[in-house]
Every structure is written in structure tokens, then in C-alpha cells.
Amino acid sequence: MPETPHPLDPEVLAAQALMREAGVANGDILNPDLAAARAATARFQAFLNQGGPEVTSSEHHIDATPPLRLRLYRPAGAEGPLPVYLHIHGGGFGFGGLDTLDRWKREIAAEAGIAVAGLDYALAPEHPFPAAIGQVMAALRWLREDAAALGIDGDRLAIGGDSAGGNLALGALLRLRDAGAPMPRLGAIIYGMLSTRHDTSSHQRFGGGEYGLSTAKLERFWNNYLPDPALREAPEAAPLHADLADLPPLLLQAAALDPLLDDSLTLDQRLEAAEVPHALTVYEGVPHGFIAQTGFLSKARAARVELTAALLRALR
Structure with a gap:
């Protein structure tokens, strides 16, 4: 790996050593064999998902185009209609599925005492924009309309996402606002992939690949998701x-060593100008994707605790 002029947290370095020892690494979108890259990501995520609390889970099929699968996590022994947090995984719109962030979602459900939902949305380039956002909207409708049968409270709903999932979560809030539809009580945007601009300071400092995610990878992800340059x-x-x-309160979380850092900083500024209640935390010494490593990183656990507290305030 190239030298990192901005130092990584020692826990990140230790985790990276464990991953090398285990022979796992995140898949590379620049690999011409997309299936092999996705398989590498699945193995990497399975490694990160080891351990964590036991919860109950169920899988559901939602009528959408393309068809959509959703996994609903519940705390063990929980009763009554539960508040629900819908989280949309990252992966540049091209990687990931139901098992992405599985441990993290189990931890949120157990710590907050709420239901957590995750999506297996359609991936690009096979399914470019607007397939994924359409599926997110279908999932939100389903969670509200079928709430009683699912044992959840559709009025106590939050939505969030990391990376490309942050794009989809924010996009869903904007669509709900424009339609005059009921809004979730909280939105969580975690190192969101929100703009196609690659001339920002954070791209210049962190986009070379030293920290994993790179400007070149982001360009490929965007080209796959948005084949129409317009x-x-x-x-x-x-x-x-x-x-x-006119958006609901938002929690923004960002990684300091991330080419997408300026997306979060700009979003923070624009929300301030729009008078939208929000909070931003930038976690130092960690790269893009760090929240998945709660088994290794204290800052990943701190970010999870911050989100859990925000969910409890908003939903209870």
C-alpha cells in the first residue's frame, strides 16, 4: 500500500494487519472481473460481521421494480410495535447486499431496542439510476403500510445510509418532502457519496488510494450508476x-481520511444555510468504511453509540 502522509489510527493499522493475515480485502471496482470483485467484498464483509449480539431476523420480498428483498432485525425478546430504522448500505451503488453491515445492524437493534431493516437493492451497472432509489421508496412505503403485520410502528421511523447508501437515504427524504408525504423522524448520512465532483480538497488529499477508496474508484462507480452524463x-x-x-433532523458522520470528506462538510454548510437541525461528527484517523469495523475500532463503536443515541431521541 502507498505511504499515508496523514497518519491512520493505530487500531486501523492493527485491523489491517489482521485482515492481511486472514487473506481478506475489499473488492476493487477497477477489477475488470466484476463478479470476482463482488465475491471478494462478500468475503471481506463476512470477516467483519463475525461476533456481535444475537437478534431475531426475518427476510421479506417487496413488490418493486426490480423485485426487492429486505431483512428485518429485532432485539431478542422484544415485544410490542417497535420503532424502525431503515439503513441503506454503501458500496458505490455496485457492491453489497443483505449481509453488508450485518453485525453493525444487529448491534444497533440490540443497543437501541428497535427494529432495523436492511435492503438488498439492485446494483449498477446492471441496474443504473433510478432503480435503487425507486426500491428505497418502495421499502419505505412497505414499512409504513404493513407496519401492524410486521410488529413495528410505521410512525416512528428513521432512515439512514453509508456512502452510496447515504446518497439514497438523502434522496429518499427529498422525494418524500417534494411529495408532501410523511417524513421519517431522523435521517443519518454516514460519509455520503453525494456529489460527482472530484476536484475537492479531500479528493486531492485522500483520493490517491492510500486509504482504500480512491478518486478513480469513485469515478468508475459514478459512471456505472449514471451512464447518462447529464x-x-x-x-x-x-x-x-x-x-x-424542510428536511427532518439529520445526523452526519464522516471519516477524516476519506476523499468524500468534503461531501459531508459541504452538506453540513448547506443544511446550516437551510436551517435544518443537524449535527456533524468527523472521526479522526479513520478511512472511508470504518463503521463496519466495530469488532476492531473504538471509533467505529463510538460512531455507532452516537447514532444509537440519536435514534433513541428521535424515535422514543
Whole structure:
């Protein structure tokens, strides 16, 4: 790996050594064999998902285009209609599935005492924009309309996402606002992939690949997701360009060593100007994707605790 001029947290270095020893690494979108890259990501995520609390889970099929699977996690022994947090995984719109962040979602469900839902949304380039955002909207409708049968409270709902999932979560909030539909009580945008701009300071400092995610990888992800160049600055696809007024409270979390850092910093500034209640935490010494490593990183656990506290305030 190239030298890192900005030092990584010692726990990150120790975790990276364990991953090398285990022979796992995140898949590379620049690999011409996309199936092999996705398989590598699945093995990497399975390694990160080891351990954590036991919860109950169920899988559901939702009528959407393309068809959609959802996994619903519940704390062991929980009774009554539970608040629910819908989390949309990252992976550049091209990697990931139901098992992405499985341990993290189990931890949120157990710690907050709420239901947590995760999606297996359609991936690009096979399914470019707007397939995934359409599926997210279908999942939100399903969680509200079938709440009683699912044992959840559709009025106590939050939505969030990491990386590309942060894009989809923010995009869903904007669509709900524009439709005059009921809004979730909280949105969580975790190192969101919100703009196609690659000329920012954080891209210049952290986009060379030294910290995992790179500008070149992000460009490939965007090209796969938005094959029509006209959409690259369209608010519905790159929500950092949208009018952000009248959104519910938002929690923003960012990694300091991430080419996408400036997306979060700019979102923070734009939400301030739009007078949207929000909070931003930048976690120092960690790269993009760090929240998945709660088994190794104290800062991943701190970010999870911060989100859990925000969910409890909003939903209870």
C-alpha cells in the first residue's frame, strides 16, 4: 500500500494487519472481473460481521421494480410495535447486499431496542439510476403500510445510509418532502457519496488510494450508476445539488481520511444555510468504511453509540 502522509489510527493499522493475515480485502471496482470483485467484498464483509449480539431476523420480498428483498432485525425478546430504522448500505451503488453491515445492524437493534431493516437493492451497472432509489421508496412505503403485520410502528421511523447508501437515504427524504408525504423522524448520512465532483480538497488529499477508496474508484462507480452524463449534477441523482430546506433532523458522520470528506462538510454548510437541525461528527484517523469495523475500532463503536443515541431521541 502507498505511504499515508496523514497518519491512520493505530487500531486501523492493527485491523489491517489482521485482515492481511486472514487473506481478506475489499473488492476493487477497477477489477475488470466484476463478479470476482463482488465475491471478494462478500468475503471481506463476512470477516467483519463475525461476533456481535444475537437478534431475531426475518427476510421479506417487496413488490418493486426490480423485485426487492429486505431483512428485518429485532432485539431478542422484544415485544410490542417497535420503532424502525431503515439503513441503506454503501458500496458505490455496485457492491453489497443483505449481509453488508450485518453485525453493525444487529448491534444497533440490540443497543437501541428497535427494529432495523436492511435492503438488498439492485446494483449498477446492471441496474443504473433510478432503480435503487425507486426500491428505497418502495421499502419505505412497505414499512409504513404493513407496519401492524410486521410488529413495528410505521410512525416512528428513521432512515439512514453509508456512502452510496447515504446518497439514497438523502434522496429518499427529498422525494418524500417534494411529495408532501410523511417524513421519517431522523435521517443519518454516514460519509455520503453525494456529489460527482472530484476536484475537492479531500479528493486531492485522500483520493490517491492510500486509504482504500480512491478518486478513480469513485469515478468508475459514478459512471456505472449514471451512464447518462447529464445526470451527474442532477439533484435527484447527486443530492448535494438539491434544495435542502424542510428536511427532518439529520445526523452526519464522516471519516477524516476519506476523499468524500468534503461531501459531508459541504452538506453540513448547506443544511446550516437551510436551517435544518443537524449535527456533524468527523472521526479522526479513520478511512472511508470504518463503521463496519466495530469488532476492531473504538471509533467505529463510538460512531455507532452516537447514532444509537440519536435514534433513541428521535424515535422514543
